[in-house]
Amino acid sequence: MRFTKMHGCGNDYVVVEALRGGLAERYAAAPIDAASGLAASMCNRHYGVGADGFVLILPETRDDSDAAFEMRMYNPDGSYSAMCGNALRCVAKRLADTGEFDGDAVVVRTADTLVPMRIISRDPAGRAERIEADLGEPIFAPDSIPCRLSAGPEGDLRSAVIEHAGGARTATVLSMGNPHCVLFVDESPSDELVTTVGPQIETHPAFPQRTNVEFVQVLAPNRLRQRTWERGAGETLACGSGACAVAVAAVLTGRTERAATIQLSGGELDLLWRESDNHVVMTGPAVEVFTGEWSM
Numbered sequence: 001m002r003f004t005k006m007h008g009c010g011n012d013y014v015v016v017e018a019l020r021g022g023l024a025e026r027y028a029a030a031p032i033d034a035a036s037g038l039a040a041s042m043c044n045r046h047y048g049v050g051a052d053g054f055v056l057i058l059p060e061t062r063d064d065s066d067a068a069f070e071m072r073m074y075n076p077d078g079s080y081s082a083m084c085g086n087a088l089r090c091v092a093k094r095l096a097d098t099g100e101f102d103g104d105a106v107v108v109r110t111a112d113t114l115v116p117m118r119i120i121s122r123d124p125a126g127r128a129e130r131i132e133a134d135l136g137e138p139i140f141a142p143d144s145i146p147c148r149l150s151a152g153p154e155g156d157l158r159s160a161v162i163e164h165a166g167g168a169r170t171a172t173v174l175s176m177g178n179p180h181c182v183l184f185v186d187e188s189p190s191d192e193l194v195t196t197v198g199p200q201i202e203t204h205p206a207f208p209q210r211t212n213v214e215f216v217q218v219l220a221p222n223r224l225r226q227r228t229w230e231r232g233a234g235e236t237l238a239c240g241s242g243a244c245a246v247a248v249a250a251v252l253t254g255r256t257e258r259a260a261t262i263q264l265s266g267g268e269l270d271l272l273w274r275e276s277d278n279h280v281v282m283t284g285p286a287v288e289v290f291t292g293e294w295s296m
């Protein structure tokens, strides 16, 4: 089975195009967890290709969807995630570079979210380099995140107290289609903080489906530093949906403007929480590293 190794700001993926033939038949109509075992094997950094996630690109099979393609993304522990920002940009690049759509615009569905994407820039050979992805509206209702904490007076969890083994912290909790718990800190987030508090909150009982955890330092009204402990993956060099959640949390808590650049360990993303339609738009790179043949 052919695969393409890609990354967005160092958040790396094994991408398999299952657009036609046997792979499409095997997975398109199969239950979501049919690919979980394959995902865990391919993501394994010792016995497999190694990645922060596995991505299947499928033809859209829903009649009520304007998307041309469906993305299914799995964490290295085999768990499926309904949203993945960096993987979406890799998918748009792969589809553009292989001529699966004309022009610069494509819509990809992930779970119940349609994500319109645009190729913003190409290299001299015409291959996609920077991609803009519209991840839609942030989700604040605790039951929809899901999170067991009670909403505050504004009806959201912009200032929720999370008690964990190391103490209690105030967080902003929301969903971009996947759950995020955003913690603002005064200094650059340390290894100790990320690797100790990250797993404690990822598996906190307040999150029935676990959560991604973002540690954020505000550098300026339009610039933030983010480290991420990801659900089902551990720390990654970047988290695209996390950056969207961070941009929203920073505005909600009065820390930044609606347009900001987020500095991640593996690169930078440009974020905009657009006032006109309440959508969160992320722009950043996608890189193809190599292609290979999976023989297991």
Ligand SMILES: N[C@H](CCC[C@H](N)C(=O)O)C(=O)O
Pocket (backbone or CB within 6 Å): 011, 053, 075, 080, 081, 082, 083, 084, 085, 086, 087, 178, 179, 212, 230, 231, 232, 233, 236, 238, 239, 240, 241, 242
């Ligand atoms: N670990 C995440 C999925 C990957 C998200 C991240 N890599 C991104 O770019 O959005 C979750 O289980 O929700």
